[in-house]
Amino acid sequence: MGKIVAMTGNIAIAEAMRQINPDVCAAYPITPSTEIMQEFANFVADGLVASELVAVESEHSAMSACIGASAAGGRVMTATSSQGLALMWEMLYVAASSRLPIVMTVVNRALNAPLNIHCDHSDSMGARDSGWIQIYSENAQEAYDNLIQAIRIGQYSGVRLPVMVCLDGFIISHSIERMELLDDEKIQRFIGPHVSYYPLLDTEHPVTYGPIDLQDYYTEHKRQQVEAMKNAKEVILEIAEEFKALSGRGYGFFREYCLKDAEIAILVLGSAGGTAQAVVDKLRAEGVKAGLLKLRVFRPFPLEELAESLKNLKVLAVLDRSDSFGAVGGPVFNEVRSALFDLKKPPKVINYIYGLGGRDLGLEDIERVYQELQKIASNGQITKLVDYLTVRE
C-alpha cells in the first residue's frame, strides 16, 4: 500500500515525475499545465531528482530539446497544453517518426481563438495523427497511473514511440482528489532503467538521426510506424497487467460500466466518464438498461475490442469534447462509428459535441442524452446525427 493523499491532478503528475526521475525535462509554461513543471522545478532545486531541467524559450524548442535528449539516450519527459502543443506541432512528428519514447503530459485545453484557457480536447485530438500513443485519464489517480505506465509502454522494444498522457484541464489538473501515491522504490523497480536503442552519446557507434528519406524508403519507415502502433496494443495491456499487480488498479483500452446487458450507452473519454457513471446509476435504479464506455486509449485505436464491447447495444451516443469542422461529427464519433460498421447488427450511433472551452457538462445534460437514446431505441428514428450539447440557440 502506498500513501493516501489529497492532491490535484497537476501535483499528482509532478509527483509521478519525481518518482520516475527522468534524465531530462525541457518545458515551457502554459496554463493549465504550468504547475506541473513548476512543482517539478522545486524537486530539481531541492535535489530530489537528478533531472536536467531545460528552461527553453518556446514549446517548439521544448519538444526539440526533448528530441535531442531522447536521441542522445536519455529518459525524457515534458508537459504542455493547448497552444503549447500546437506550437510543438512539427516536432511532434519528428519525435514519433524518429521513434523516440518521450513521455508528455497534455493537460487538455481549448485552442484559440477566441482566447480560452479551459478544458476541451481540441489540442490533443488535433495531434491524433502525429504518431504518438494517446492515453486519456478520467481522474488524478488515473493520470498518475497512466504516466507511470507510459514510461514502460513507449520504450518497449517493438513500440519505441512517444506517449501523450492526457488529462482534462482544471477539471482534473486543478481539482483536489483523494488518491494513492505508490512507494518511490516500487515505481523505480516497475519502470526499470531506461532503454535506449541508438544513443547519440555512444560515440563508439556513431549514428545519424533524421537523414533525408525520399521516394525509395520513406514509405517503408511509415509502414514501420504502423507496426509499432499495432504492437503497442498488446504492450499496453501487458504493462497494465503488471501495473495491476503493483497497485491493485486494473486498466484496459477502456472501462465498461453496466455495458453487458445495456440497450443504450454513452461513449466518452476523460473526466466526463465519472459524471456519466452517476447518471447510469440513477437510470439503472429506474430500470433503464443504460451503460457507459469510458475510452482510455485512443491511439492505438482499439477497433476490434470496441466493436466486440458495443455490439449488443441498440443505440450509442459518442460524446466528443472537440469538433472536426467540416467533417460530420467529432473525431471519436467518426472512428467509433467506423469500428461498428462491419458488425452484423450494428447499433445506431449519434454524436454530441460537448464541453468546448470548459463548458460544464451536468448530470442533467447527460440524462438528456440518455432520454434521446431511449427515444431512438423505441422508434428507430434518428432526428439529428450530430448535435451540440448545451449550446444556446
Add this chain to the structure above:
Amino acid sequence: MRLKGWKEIPIGGLIIEAGNSEEYQTGSWRSFRPIRDEAKCIHCLLCWVYCPDSSVIVEDGKVVGVDLEHCKGCGICAKECPPKVQAITMVEEAEFAEY
C-alpha cells in the same frame, strides 16, 4: 540495387553505420557522362582535385577512369580541365542506354 523491405531496415530512418554514403549510388542521378580523351589528357589531376564525389580514379599518378557508380555527372571535371587541353566531354547518358 535491390531495395530493402520495411522489416529489414533500422527504425526511425536511422543510419546506423558510419561512412555508408559510399553505398548510395549517386551515379543513378547522372544525365551526362564525362568522357576523357586519353590522347589529349596531360594528367594534371585537376579533375581529380575538383570532383565533388571523389569519382575520378587515379592510379600511379595517372587518371585511369571514372567511378560511374558515384559520378553524378555534374561536369565540374570537364569545366576544370585546363582550357588548352579540354580532354573531357560531357556526353548525354541516353547515348549509352541499352535498349
